[in-house]
Amino acid sequence: MNILVCISKVPDTTSKIAFSDNNTKFDTNGVQFIVNPYDEWYALVRALEIKEAQGGKVTVINVGLADNDPTIRKALAIGADDAVRVNVDPQDALSTAKQIAAHAKEGGYDMILCGKETIDYNGSQLGGMIAALMDQPYISYASKLDMNGNTATIERDIQGGKEVIEVATPFVLSAAKGMAEARIPNMRGIMAARTKPLNVIEPIEASNATEIVSFELPPAKGDCKYIDAENPGELLELLRSEAKVL
Amino acid sequence: MSTIVYVNTNKGNVNKASLEAVSYAAQMGGEVIAVQFGDADSSELGNYGADKVVKVALNEFQPDQISKTLQKAADENGADTFVLSHDFSGKAIAPILSAQADAGLVSGAVALPSGDGTIKKAVFSGKAFAHMKINTPKRVISVLPNSIEKKEVGKSAAESSMDAVAASASLTVKEQKMESTDLPLTEGEKVVSAGRGLKGPENWGMIEELAKELGAATACSRPVSDMDWRPHHEHVGQTGVAIRPNLYIAVGISGAIQHLAGVNQSKVIVVINNDPEAPFFKSADYGIVGDAFEVVPKLLEKAKEMSFND
Ligand SMILES: Cc1cc2nc3c(=O)[nH]c(=O)nc-3n(C[C@H](O)[C@H](O)[C@H](O)COP(=O)(O)OP(=O)(O)OC[C@H]3O[C@@H](n4cnc5c(N)ncnc54)[C@H](O)[C@@H]3O)c2cc1C
Ligand SMILES: Nc1ncnc2c1ncn2[C@@H]1O[C@H](COP(=O)(O)O)[C@@H](O)[C@H]1O
Numbered sequence: 218m219n220i221l222v223c224i225s226k227v228p229d230t231t232s233k234i235a236f237s238d239n240n241t242k243f244d245t246n247g248v249q250f251i252v253n254p255y256d257e258w259y260a261l262v263r264a265l266e267i268k269e270a271q272g273g274k275v276t277v278i279n280v281g282l283a284d285n286d287p288t289i290r291k292a293l294a295i296g297a298d299d300a301v302r303v304n305v306d307p308q309d310a311l312s313t314a315k316q317i318a319a320h321a322k323e324g325g326y327d328m329i330l331c332g333k334e335t336i337d338y339n340g341s342q343l344g345g346m347i348a349a350l351m352d353q354p355y356i357s358y359a360s361k362l363d364m365n366g367n368t369a370t371i372e373r374d375i376q377g378g379k380e381v382i383e384v385a386t387p388f389v390l391s392a393a394k395g396m397a398e399a400r401i402p403n404m405r406g407i408m409a410a411r412t413k414p415l416n417v418i419e420p421i422e423a424s425n426a427t428e429i430v431s432f433e434l435p436p437a438k439g440d441c442k443y444i445d446a447e448n449p450g451e452l453l454e455l456l457r458s459e460a461k462v463l
Numbered sequence: 464m465s466t467i468v469y470v471n472t473n474k475g476n477v478n479k480a481s482l483e484a485v486s487y488a489a490q491m492g493g494e495v496i497a498v499q500f501g502d503a504d505s506s507e508l509g510n511y512g513a514d515k516v517v518k519v520a521l522n523e524f525q526p527d528q529i530s531k532t533l534q535k536a537a538d539e540n541g542a543d544t545f546v547l548s549h550d551f552s553g554k555a556i557a558p559i560l561s562a563q564a565d566a567g568l569v570s571g572a573v574a575l576p577s578g579d580g581t582i583k584k585a586v587f588s589g590k591a592f593a594h595m596k597i598n599t600p601k602r603v604i605s606v607l608p609n610s611i612e613k614k615e616v617g618k619s620a621a622e623s624s625m626d627a628v629a630a631s632a633s634l635t636v637k638e639q640k641m642e643s644t645d646l647p648l649t650e651g652e653k654v655v656s657a658g659r660g661l662k663g664p665e666n667w668g669m670i671e672e673l674a675k676e677l678g679a680a681t682a683c684s685r686p687v688s689d690m691d692w693r694p695h696h697e698h699v700g701q702t703g704v705a706i707r708p709n710l711y712i713a714v715g716i717s718g719a720i721q722h723l724a725g726v727n728q729s730k731v732i733v734v735i736n737n738d739p740e741a742p743f744f745k746s747a748d749y750g751i752v753g754d755a756f757e758v759v760p761k762l763l764e765k766a767k768e769m770s771f772n773d
Contacts, residue, residue: 230701231720234590254702310568311561336701336724338586338593340570341549345526345558354632355526357555370637375524376480376552376649377473378641378696382634394702395695426567426599430581433592441734441744446753450765452733455749460731462653462710463677463771 218273218364218386220264221326222297223317223347225253226281226288227337236432243337243432252288255332257295258399259392263362264330265296266397271364274298276324280307280316286415293410294402300413305420310338312423314346319421321351327386328369333358333393341391348389356388360395464493465542467533470508470516471552472501474641477508479650480548480608486511487606488546490575490614497620498536500529500627509620511613515540516620521627524552528630530559535628537564549605550649557605566601573610573728588701588724608649609707610728642696651680653710656699656726658684660715660736660755664692669759670714676766682706684716700725715755718743735759 228234229249237244251257264275277292279285280303289300301320307313321329329351331344341357348355360379361372367386372379374393402410444452457463466488470481477499488495489512497513499505505516519532533545533556545560547553549571561568573592574583581594582604648654655674661667667681674681681697688698699706701724711729716722718734718741726732727746734747737754744750751758 228587230588230724234587236591310558311565314558314562336588339584339588340568341554342558342561342568342570345555346562346568348632349527349530349559349562352631354634355555355559356634357526358551374551376471376478376550377647378639380524380636380640381638382636384634388632394698424598426561426565427569427595427597429593430579430596431594432586433583433594435590435592438746439748441747441750443750443752446751446758449735449751449753449758449761450768452749452751453762453765453769456710456731456733457769460710460748462731 218267218271218327219325220268220273220275221321221324221329222256222261222264222275222277222292223329223331223343224256224261224277224279224289224292225332225335226250226279226285227253227335230336234434236434240432250288252291253332253335255334255392257292259394259396260330260332261292261295261297262397262400263392267364276301278303278317278320280305280313282306289415290410291402293413293415294406295400296406298413300415302415302417303420304417309425309427310340310342311346311426314343314350315423316420317343318347318350320418321347327367329389331389331391333391344389344391351387351389354384354388356382356384356390358393359390360393362390362396464544465540466491466493466495466544466546467537467540467542468495468497468513469529469533469545469547469553469556470497470499472499472503475503477503477505478548478550480550482507482511483608483611483613484546484548484606485513486613487575487611488512488544489616491544494540496536496540496542498533505622509618510615512616512618513620514618516622518622518624519627520624523636525630525633526555526559527632528627530556530563531628531630532625533560534563536625543601545603547603547605549607553605557603561603564601564603565599566603567597567599568603568605569595569597570605571607572604573607575611585728589705589727607707609652609709646680648680648682648697648699649704649706651706652708653677653679654682654706654708655679655712655714656682656684656716657687657714658716659686666756667693669763673759673763673766676763677771679710679712684722713743714759716743717741718746
């Protein structure tokens with residue numbers, strides 16, 4: 218299996234979120250960047266397991282500038298064979314998907330794995346877009362992926378439950394919890410990652426279909442109103458008369 | 464302007480989130496064409512603002528086929544906008560539509576487009592909002608469930624039907640494991656959730672009962688589903704589902720940042736915890752410092768007295 222895993226660089230979950238330039242830019246001051254958790258823990262690790270079981274190659278791809286390289290090396294340390302970086306700052310999902318699809322059309326991949334969403338822009342967009350651009354089936358929110366020759370058995374979340382589906386390669390999926398157990402890179406992996414190929418390719422022409430005009434922080438929470446534990450019934454009265462949610 | 468709304472159905476009912484999508488489209492203005500997949504009573508669609516209802520007899524969830532059918536409906540009606548719910552169905556369909564129509568997509572919108580055309584959505588796992596602009600002539604908007612006010616307009620929509628477009632990228636559905644609950648977590652307006660503070664699965668009876676009295680869905684923290692005390696679909700948070708109910712009651716949950724990521728957009732948060740220092744109180748609107756095993760039974764008694772459930 219020749220597998221392409223799309224990895225995104227995102228701020229660590231515990232990062233403080235602040236904006237600069239009149240609320241138009243994310244303030245990266247003091248922010249730690251990581252590989253988007255779903256890409257790393259589920260998509261990448263499952264891809265590696267499939268490769269280990271039946272041979273093949275795992276390539277990671279990232280759309281971004283050179284400051285993403287340390288994050289890409291992390292994916293190589295976990296076990297990806299090589300990496301591709303499309304040298305453009307991603308501003309919009311559709312144009313980013315076009316960059317990935319342009320590479321994937323040349324690459325002859327059996328499957329393309331994404332994460333279910335990025336934890337910064339929370340789009341859940343790229344996987345489906347890449348699938349449509351490649352005219353391949355899209356399986357979103359996959360929590361299990363088993364290969365039998367060229368046929369995949371996949372469990373996916375649908376509205377109201379789960380479904381087991383079968384699909385032949387090539388396809389695109391987005392990975393959610395359940396697909397694999399996260400791996401921690403070991404020393405050997407980290408050493409090896411330094412010399413694995415990280416190929417930088419230039420972007421194709423693609424204009425931004427959307428743009429972020431500004432950011433906004435939610436209003437600060439008011440103080441918590443405490444209710445006496447001896448008389449919790451008062452809570453329900455307040456939820457009805459004051460908060461009006463009951 | 465004409466808008467196509469993707470309407471999905473479950474067990475013979477139109478999903479509540481689809482009604483919200485119809486209402487969103489109606490409030491944007493212009494003609495609203497609701498394209499309904501699967502058999503269900505569609506009379507509510509007009510009530511929330513659909514001018515036309517087009518029924519498609521396709522019961523399987525085939526994203527490529529659904530997207531191409533929606534695209535065809537758009538072509539036939541000269542529509543330039545698609546509206547969907549940002550639920551599991553919409554998350555699969557919206558990006559395919561976007562790429563097929565070369566239309567910019569704003570996913571998880573929490574408000575109608577504002578005067579300058581920008582659309583507000585939550586980013587950074589609910590820690591901030593972005594105002595987004597779509598640059599393409601066609602656009603796709605998916606609406607975060609339970610984030611806009613549905614408006615009844617009392618129209619009755621003209622009904623027709625169309626065939627699903629054949630698709631190249633299809634899947635074979637082998638098995639369905641539908642949740643037995645009548646109230647899916649992502650659609651619940653009220654949610655009662657509990658964490659490791661409850662000590663064991665045998666103690667969930669009072670949580671389920673309280674939820675039932677309040678007409679709420681049940682949820683849990685990650686360790687609780689990891690230990691199989693509760694089913695996985697109840698796990699909320701960064702790695703589980705993100706929800707946005709009007710009322711979120713958290714019992715015996717510490718309020719770790721990864722848990723908050725899935726619930727911090729709830730309109731009202733109630734925290735019940737015996738540790739006054741539990742971080743969750745910082746995000747709470749109402750708090751009770753006390754032992755869940757004493758507080759919850761008292762709440763339950765009071766809830767029965769006030770009888771919310773009828
Ligand atoms: C990358 C990553 C992703 C994660 N994703 C998620 C996620 O999606 N969702 C999630 O929930 N977690 C997630 N976590 C885990 C998260 O960090 C916390 O560990 C978890 O939320 C804690 O669950 P809890 O509050 O139920 O348990 P605990 O942290 O053990 O808290 C139990 C609480 O119950 C209280 N308590 C104890 N006894 C009683 C009593 N008798 N009455 C009342 N209160 C009592 C305690 O004071 C305590 O506050 C993630 C962690 C990581 C590292
Ligand atoms: N800049 C990027 N480069 C490569 N892959 C990406 C990039 N951004 C997002 N992805 C992939 O697309 C998935 C969904 O992202 P999103 O649509 O932004 O929520 C992520 O989990 C990644 O697998």
